[in-house]
């Protein structure tokens with residue numbers, strides 16, 4: 001298959017979370033064509049072993065390569081923890097990864113309490129350890145593992161009392177930090193921007209929330225530009241939706257999330 005500047009950009013996540021990245025890509029680069037692949041049949045990845053996460057990601061990436069993508073955006077922190085292995089294996093494919101926005105949060109709140117909400121797998125990874133190590137003298141970085149939070153989004157449950165209770169419980173059980181001492185929250189899983197409204201309701205307006213998606217879009221722009229692979233056609237590109245779940249409503253949910261503010 002010929003891969004050129006008109007070829008699509010692949011966007012990958014364990015489920016629908018990557019749509020929070022896709023919406024920023026579309027906003028910045030509307031002429032591009034995209035293939036969004038959500039592996040909802042195998043989600044959540046965040047409670048799987050590293051070996052399972054790598055194997056499932058490879059399977060998904062090979063599907064996207066077979067579909068002729070010119071670049072890949074990993075819209076998933078859990079998969080991105082293994083990006084070094086994936087870049088090595090698919091060396092001809094430009095891969096843009098996701099990383100919890102610890103840097104801007106720590107820089108904005110020196111000496112403050114920065115809480116990172118993410119999956120268990122992301123927070124246990126070496127990549128995250130290195131990130132924490134780099135900014136630990138700048139701010140107090142607190143891990144907040146949220147097993148089960150992505151499932152609320154996959155069910156389309158983003159307003160319920162059960163969700164409010166879950167978030168309240170997680171943010172009240174932090175290591176050495178009370179909820180009213182939090183200065184910033186880093187959304188370290190791409191599913192969580194869809195429950196941002198509820199997080200804000202729980203912690204109040206005084207807490208700044210960081211989402212890496214706009215930065216990922218700018219990075220894709222830079223990579224495509226430098227490779228001379230920007231799609232410069234007029235008008236909007238197309239999005240092709242793929243989901244491994246046999247349940248057709250997953251794709252409908254993804255489409256709804258794309259336009260949700």
Ligand code: DGL
Nearest residue numbers: 014017045046077078190
């Ligand atoms: N959306 C994913 C992330 O950014 C992972 C959710 C999961 O599969 O557990 O980490």
